[in-house]
Amino acid sequence: MNILISAAALLILILLVIVGIEAAGLEYFFGVFIPYMAVVIFLSGIIFKLIGWARSPVPFRIPTIAGQQKSLGWIKSSKLDSPATILGVVGRMVLEVLLFRSLFRNTKYETKPGQKLVYGSAKFLWIAALIFHWSFLIIILRHLRYISEPIPSLVPLLQNLDGFFQVGVPELFITNILIVVSLAFLFMRRTADPKNRYLSLTADYFPLLLILAIAITGIMMRYFTKVDIAGIKTFAMGLVSFKPVVPESINVIFYIHLFLVSSLLVYFSFSKLLHMVGVFLSPTRNLSNNNRSVRHVNPWDKPVRIHTYEEYEDEFRDKMKAAGLPLEKE
Amino acid sequence: MSDKKPTPEELFSTIDYKASEKDWSKPHIKFKVGTYNHSGVPKNVEYLELPNARKWQPSDDDWQLPDNWKEIIIDGIKERLDKFRSLKIFMDICVRCGACSDKCHFFIGSGDPKNMPVVRAELLRSIYRNDFTTAGKILGRIAGARELTLDVLKEWFYYFYQCTQCRRCSLFCPYGIDTAEITILVRELLNLVGVNIDWVITPVANSFRTGNHLGIQPHGFADSIEFAVDELEELTGVKVEAPINRKGAEVLFVSPSADYFGTPHYYTLLGYLALFHEVGLDYTWSTFASEGGNFGSFVSHDLMKSLNMKIYAEAKRLGVKWIIGGECGHMWRVLHQYMDTINGPADFLEVPVSPITGTKFDFAKSTKMIHICEFTADLIKNNKIKLDKSRNDHWKITFHDSCNPARAMGLIDEPRFIINSTCNNFYEMPENTIKEQTFCCGSGAGLGTEENLEMRLRGGLPRANAVNFVHEKHGVNLLACICAIDKATLPPLMEYWVPGVEVAGVHEFVGNALIMKGENERKVDLRGEPIGEPEPELEEKQ
Incomplete structure (x- = not known):
């Protein structure tokens, strides 16, 4: 059901463009208005969300510790997994964000005959997630060539690396294959395992399908349905220089690609995709394990109802006296 | 589990990971x-x-x-x-x-x-x-x-x-x-x-009123400590001092209340008493802060603060310089990650310095409270106590990292160092079940009741299974831990899933191995059981 709704939503998005372009001639709407609007919603959505998160304080320092604490000098502490310094926290966060270190820990367990549980390493989710995110990032960076003149030197470098194997004309980008394969895997693992199927929502399938569709339309334009690259570059440059022009020669598939990207941007700040930004603010990861050496202040700290020693002694004075315990008041 | 307790086989066979229900x-x-x-x-x-x-x-x-x-x-x-x-x-x-x-x-x-x-x-x-x-x-x-x-x-x-x-x-x-x-x-x-739930509310009410979750009143507390002192004398021949509510002591010692009222916690208490006496620590117990464990943390941040406040308040009233905390799990989550924030700053205390070794515990310079394992590890490292490891030879030990000391503090090597310094036979459980990946006893956070037993046995299964692994492989007969809830709830868990494995706190080994000045020849351990030789049934197993 969740998959069907996601697929249907995606289909509607695609049909909207086809009808809009082919039948209604809304090139300007889909080519200019929607992308601008999407970027505005994307940026303002993130800013809005960031402000929202930032407005709530971090009352307690609650890192999840994954290694030996810094205590006695002769015990080797774990600088990244139990970071006692800012530098350690930065290291932990960098590894978390760039290499998904916590996911790398992933294990799976199996039951074996004789009531035995066995734990083993499970790296597929980590590998697929890493491949997907890095491919996506490289692909986005490669797209800079459409919206910059002169093209930053990073772009040809990435293209050369990405097209290292020099197969076919135009040369095949490895990331194009990797993103599709990893997305397909991430989709399949949700449907294949009963646990994952149970916990997956429409909001989990939809972005996978959406990004897959974006990747596929991109690949189609590059390798199969040839499009007017020069025209697209002119168009894209027009958009980023705020002098939009809509050339005649652009194929509808480009509009589909662009509209799906716009949809992703709009969808971003209303969805779990916010993890891209939120991960930096997670208090179990971005705080150091120096709780007992540096005091953390809770800005909304307030007095609570307490039972004082005086009240306690008042209640138990006789018994304390009989037991020979020292008293404040005889 | 209403009428008849299912056998482990029966219980295990009911676990089904297929998620037969489709929609949560x-x-x-x-x-x-x-x-x-x-x-x-x-x-x-x-x-x-x-x-x-x-x-x-x-x-x-x-x-x-x-x-x-x-x-x-x-x-x-x-x-x-x-x-x-x-x-x-x-x-x-x-x-x-x-x-x-x-x-x-x-x-x-x-x-x-x-x-x-x-x-x-x-x-x-x-x-x-x-x-x-x-x-x-x-x-x-x-x-x-x-x-x-x-x-x-x-x-x-x-x-x-x-x-x-x-x-x-x-x-x-x-x-x-x-x-x-x-x-x-x-x-x-x-x-x-x-x-x-009652097993949170009633302990919180007790802690609020009497200072400990069992509701033990001050004279009852004094009785238990006195009893322990007598028992320790019987076992070792050494009469120790255990001051209570004494003003002007250097250190306040706070432990979970089960230590002086539960078994096997009690043997850990004997270990503390023996150790503090032997190194001549100038310390005091408190009846008002007679509970390190914080059931309030199982209800709300407010009640956590409300109960935790007694520790600093009592340190201030008694005029101590710093605080040591006993073996407890969630107690240390609160002490390490919350106490300084909710009830600090403890500016009336001094940075803890071991009077025996001179070690300055800089890592606790703000909270001014250290874990007893940190205190003891430092003593052992500096050769300040004499230990006879062979007195723990009747035990084959594995160590269960309690969730909070592991994942909230990173207290991982200290207890292991103590075990290795006091015992000859130590075996780790599989790596995916210990240290930061440790499995819970299944009964923490207020769930350790009789009426919840089936769920506890289920939740404790992964831990028990890992113990069973070393039990079968190395003949492990003792599960060590540093948490009062562990000590209360692991024994029935072991009895159910891994019969033949006892549970103990780390300072019980310290108490066994500790060579005290003027002690009698030790023939029995702190449990009163003969020392130095493995139990016969376990020898057969190997």
Whole structure:
């Protein structure tokens, strides 16, 4: 059901463009208005969300510790997994964000005959997630060539690396294959395992399908349905220089690609995709394990109802006296 | 588990990971006897001035909630979103990758898919979406939103009291989403409408009034300590001092109250007493702060603060310089991650310095409280105590990292160093079950009751299974730990899943191995059992 709704939503998005372009001639709407609007919603959505998160304080320092604490000098502490310094926290966060270190820990367990549980390493989710995110990032960076003149030197470098194997004309980008394969895997693992199927929502399938569709339309334009690259570059440059022009020669598939990207941007700040930004603010990861050496202040700290020693002694004075315990008041 | 306790084989065979139920969003809870806790008794709910004290049980159809309970809960969520960035982030960014799904001991032991940490959090997240997000308000169920109903509330009660706040899931989460944080906050919400369990409420009321969760009054406390002193003299021939409420001592010692009232905790207490005497520590116990454990942390941040406050208050009143804390799990979560914030700054205390070794415990320079394992490890490293390891030779030991010392502090090598310095036979359990990946005993956070036994045995299965591994492989006959709840709940767990394995605190080994000045020849250990030779039944096994 969740998959069907996601697929249907995606289909509607695609049909909207086809009808809009082919039948209604809304090139300007889909080519200019929607992308601008999407970027505005994307940026303002993130800013809005960031402000929202930032407005709530971090009352307690609650890192999840994954290694030996810094205590006695002769015990080797774990600088990244139990970071006692800012530098350690930065290291932990960098590894978390760039290499998904916590996911790398992933294990799976199996039951074996004789009531035995066995734990083993499970790296597929980590590998697929890493491949997907890095491919996506490289692909986005490669797209800079459409919206910059002169093209930053990073772009040809990435293209050369990405097209290292020099197969076919135009040369095949490895990331194009990797993103599709990893997305397909991430989709399949949700449907294949009963646990994952149970916990997956429409909001989990939809972005996978959406990004897959974006990747596929991109690949189609590059390798199969040839499009007017020069025209697209002119168009894209027009958009980023705020002098939009809509050339005649652009194929509808480009509009589909662009509209799906716009949809992703709009969808971003209303969805779990916010993890891209939120991960930096997670208090179990971005705080150091120096709780007992540096005091953390809770800005909304307030007095609570307490039972004082005086009240306690008042209640138990006789018994304390009989037991020979020292008293404040005889 | 109403009439007849199922055998381990039977219980194990009921675990099914297939998630036969297809859709988690429709709540339906059957309160099966053995898998939930009784409600808080009205007298103690009232004593703590918590709302809606009444006679009720979770299995009742009518929970006698206030008419505007939904409003109270939704307002409560709003207030907490504004106060805790953690909650906002954890509600917004979960991608449901499922990395946490099989990390929870309750899921592993029950197969109930709502015990997957991600789904446990979704139980709240779905309500959050419905009332606090644009997508949820517009798209409703499609966006994974659902309305708050009585059934949802019952589900919260059931599943957020099937979480021991052990934080194992948080370790594996790529964003560090911490179910313990969500559980604490949902329990706060439930308490706003008077939904709670007795094994949290009554210990909190006891701690509030008498200073410890068992409700032991000052003279009872003094009796227990005196009794322990006498017993230690009988065992070792050495008469130790154990001052109580003594002003001007250098150190205040706070331990979980089970140490002086429960078994096998008691042998750990004998270990503390022997050690402090032998090194001549100038210290005092306190009857007012006679509990390190903090049941308040199982209800709300406010009650955690309210109970924890006694430790600094008593340190100040008695005029000590710094504090040592005993072997306890969640107690150390509070002491390490919260105490300085909620009841500090402890500017009336001094940075802890060991009077025996001169070591300055800089890592505790703000809190001014150190863990007894840190204190003892430092003593041993500096050769300040004489130890005869062979006195623990009758034990083959493995060590269970208690959740909070491991994942909230990183207290991992200190207890191991102590065990290795006091015992000859130490064997680690498999690496995915220890240290930061340790499995909970299955009974923490207020769930260690008789009526909840089936769920505890299920939740404790992963731990028991790992113990069984070393029991079969190395003949391990003792499970060491540094947590009072462990000491109370691991023995029945072992008896059920791994018969033949006892449970002990680390300072029991210290007490056994410690060569005391003027002691008699030790023929028995602190349990009064003959030392130096393995038990015959275990020899056969090897």
